[in-house]
Amino acid sequence: LPHTALPSPSFPMPAWGALFLLWAVVEANKDCPERCICHPLETMGLGVDCSGQGLTALPALPVHTRHLLLTNNSLREVPPGAFDHLPQLQTLNVEQNPWHCDCSLTYLRLWLEDHAPEELHLIRCASPSLATGRPLSQLTGYELGNCGWQLQTSWASLGIWWDIALAAVAILGLVLLVGLLCLTTGPWH
Numbered sequence: 001l002p003h004t005a006l007p008s009p010s011f012p013m014p015a016w017g018a019l020f021l022l023w024a025v026v027e028a029n030k031d032c033p034e035r036c037i038c039h040p041l042e043t044m045g046l047g048v049d050c051s052g053q054g055l056t057a058l059p060a061l062p063v064h065t066r067h068l069l070l071t072n073n074s075l076r077e078v079p080p081g082a083f084d085h086l087p088q089l090q091t092l093n094v095e096q097n098p099w100h101c102d103c104s105l106t107y108l109r110l111w112l113e114d115h116a117p118e119e120l121h122l123i124r125c126a127s128p129s130l131a132t133g134r135p136l137s138q139l140t141g142y143e144l145g146n147c148g149w150q151l152q153t154s155w156a157s158l159g160i161w162w163d164i165a166l167a168a169v170a171i172l173g174l175v176l177l178v179g180l181l182c183l184t185t186g187p188w189h
């Protein structure tokens, strides 16, 4: 005859531990992005592994994300403020992505400078040609480009028009002056 286990009057400790772990895993996966794996960390917060998923955009990340893996995807840019709602985020791995290193990557660069400077050296830019193959940490602010560039060019072209307008006024003035001189000196000849 098989043994029939008697129901124990109270859960032994390992059972409570297993229940807690189960709850933590369920909690962890509630807000987990579709193509990522989330696991609870002993130190609270979540480890979120989205590596090698062919992601072309950042997924919506759970608010308790502490360690985030985005390596080996097809990410080109990070929208400004992308990690602002993740106060617990501590480590970020983003190597092996075709990063487009222009001004749109300034937010990522500043975030890494503040939180994980060593990661900054591991990020290789795929484009634009000026930055291809170079680590993000080596690019100057000038090379990344200024996001206010549009404003600057429009001001610059406005400056050119202003110069042209001034020159036109000056020439007109000169023509008038010459005309006036001819008119006033003309009758004497």
Ligand SMILES: *[C@@H]1O[C@H](CO)[C@@H](O)[C@H](O)[C@H]1NC(C)=O
Residues within 6 Å of the ligand: 051, 052, 053, 054, 072
């Ligand atoms: C990168 O991810 C692809 C799937 O997108 C996988 O096939 C490949 O093995 C991964 N490469 C590395 C180096 O992890």
